[in-house]
Amino acid sequence: MQRDHYILSFILFLPFLALAQFGHGTVFDNYGGIYNVVQNPANSVESKYRYHINGMSYHFFNPTEIGETDFQDIIQNPNGFNALDFQEVDEKSLSLKNNSMVDQDILLPSVLWGFSPRHAAAFLWRSRSYTDYQGYNGGLWARLTNPDYNGSIPINTSNFNNTTHQWDEFGINYAFAAIRGNYHFLKIGGTIKYLAGRRGTEVRGSLSTDENGNITGVEQLTYLNTATASLPSNATAETDAFYTHAIGFDYNGQGIGGDIGLVYEWRPRETNRVGARNSSATVNTYKLRLSAAVLDIGGIEYGKEEKDIRKMLFKFEGNSIEPDNTEELFQTLDGANTHTPQDERIQQGSVTFALPMSLNINADYLVLNDNKYYVNLNYVQALTSKDDEFTNTRFGMATLAPRYETSDFSASIPLAYVMETGSIHVGLAVRYKYITAGCVSLPNMPLNHIYFGISLPVLEKVF
Numbered sequence: 524m525q526r527d528h529y530i531l532s533f534i535l536f537l538p539f540l541a542l543a544q545f546g547h548g549t550v551f552d553n554y555g556g557i558y559n560v561v562q563n564p565a566n567s568v569e570s571k572y573r574y575h576i577n578g579m580s581y582h583f584f585n586p587t588e589i590g591e592t593d594f595q596d597i598i599q600n601p602n603g604f605n606a607l608d609f610q611e612v613d614e615k616s617l618s619l620k621n622n623s624m625v626d627q628d629i630l631l632p633s634v635l636w637g638f639s640p641r642h643a644a645a646f647l648w649r650s651r652s653y654t655d656y657q658g659y660n661g662g663l664w665a666r667l668t669n670p671d672y673n674g675s676i677p678i679n680t681s682n683f684n685n686t687t688h689q690w691d692e693f694g695i696n697y698a699f700a701a702i703r704g705n706y707h708f709l710k711i712g713g714t715i716k717y718l719a720g721r722r723g724t725e726v727r728g729s730l731s732t733d734e735n736g737n738i739t740g741v742e743q744l745t746y747l748n749t750a751t752a753s754l755p756s757n758a759t760a761e762t763d764a765f766y767t768h769a770i771g772f773d774y775n776g777q778g779i780g781g782d783i784g785l786v787y788e789w790r791p792r793e794t795n796r797v798g799a800r801n802s803s804a805t806v807n808t809y810k811l812r813l814s815a816a817v818l819d820i821g822g823i824e825y826g827k828e829e830k831d832i833r834k835m836l837f838k839f840e841g842n843s844i845e846p847d848n849t850e851e852l853f854q855t856l857d858g859a860n861t862h863t864p865q866d867e868r869i870q871q872g873s874v875t876f877a878l879p880m881s882l883n884i885n886a887d888y889l890v891l892n893d894n895k896y897y898v899n900l901n902y903v904q905a906l907t908s909k910d911d912e913f914t915n916t917r918f919g920m921a922t923l924a925p926r927y928e929t930s931d932f933s934a935s936i937p938l939a940y941v942m943e944t945g946s947i948h949v950g951l952a953v954r955y956k957y958i959t960a961g962c963v964s965l966p967n968m969p970l971n972h973i974y975f976g977i978s979l980p981v982l983e984k985v986f
Contacts, residue, residue: 720776780821
């Protein structure tokens with residue numbers, strides 16, 4: 524009967540698995556294995572698995588107030604507007620300060636190894652891309668991407684703040700059980716990473732415009748691209764999808780980074796027991812679990828010589844410029860000789876892009892003492908500032924997720940609130956043996972929220 528229940532559930536959720544996803548902050552399952560190590564490095568020890576081998580998983584999350592971002596059209600040489608689509612933009616979502624974020628993460632072949640009751644290790648290989656747009660004027664966005672836009676959003680002076688970064692991580696994880704008492708359990712872990720940078724781009728500054736959106740002035744508008752010194756253009760840039768470069772080794776920057784975390788579990792007598800006929804790998808013994816982690820510590824340095832990295836500074840005053848769309852924005856500025864003379868340009872021999880460091884806090888509560896029904900609360904807080912140059916800033920996010928869980932199957936319904944966009948997302952997360960999938964926002968699936976993973980779990984028989 525139980526077997527039929529799993530088969531029926533798998534068939535019902537198959538459409539979601541085909542497209543599916545859950546994003547950052549929704550990997551709460553006790554049987555998440557290697558995926559949980561990404562969220563908190565202390566989760567590798569006593570993870571329920573002797574081994575957990577990831578084949579391939581893909582995560583995409585795009586909370587946004589402005590337009591949509593097609594994850595299959597991420598530009599290699601972004602210009603601050605890459606892959607954004609405003610064809611069906613809702614003007615109600617536009618404001619003087621709009622925010623948008625794109626987080627892509629491919630977990631390539633990785634493995635978790637629980638080699639003793641108190642110790643565990645893991646190897647993680649990730650290919651990542653992160654873009655955040657902070658405080659853009661929605662009217663300017665719409666005007667630059669659609670010449671026929673005639674909305675009511677005042678433009679005047681509009682700020683630019685976009686940082687795009689693509690890199691790979693090769694991480695070695697270790698975690699241990701510091702306290703393993705009858706009622707209290709504490710584990711601590713860390714992951715050290717070699718960071719291999721692919722490219723980083725930043726556009727920062729402000730434009731002054733008239734009531735028609737024509738550019739009348741440029742103040743301290745800077746552009747930097749570690750991959751090329753040429754000015755960006757969506758019309759001429761290569762438009763290969765991000766995931767086609769996930770297994771390549773075209774690196775031009777490097778650095779060291781890491782994650783640190785800890786997990787505390789309260790295990791009262793009512794839940795802290797394992798029957799003689801049960802494997803300890805299939806039974807959770809805590810009533811309450813609290814965890815905290817600092818993720819994405821570190822940065823990547825690009826360029827060693829003065830000619831390798833050039834930060835361009837644009838200034839402009841005079842007749843208005845009428846760019847038809849984003850493909851021509853920087854080309855037009857350059858053609859109007861708006862940048863400072865060659866001998867006055869800002870030049871740097873190297874530049875360091877910081878990772879989107881964040882604090883993740885999580886609480887997991889067993890509702891009934893049958894080890895199946897849980898409620899989870901997760902909070903993500905950025906530890907970098909949007910005012911810092913060459914730095915991605917993660918959006919704040921709070922997620923509440925009730926969950927049903929067994930060793931072979933789990934399902935949860937995450938309810939997430941994103942601070943910067945003020946948006947609420949209702950999703951679905953599912954795990955069935957070798958497949959993990961979900962969706963942060965069902966109405967926008969699959970364009971804005973995608974996760975899918977295939978792995979080989981080998982349960983631990985005795986802790």
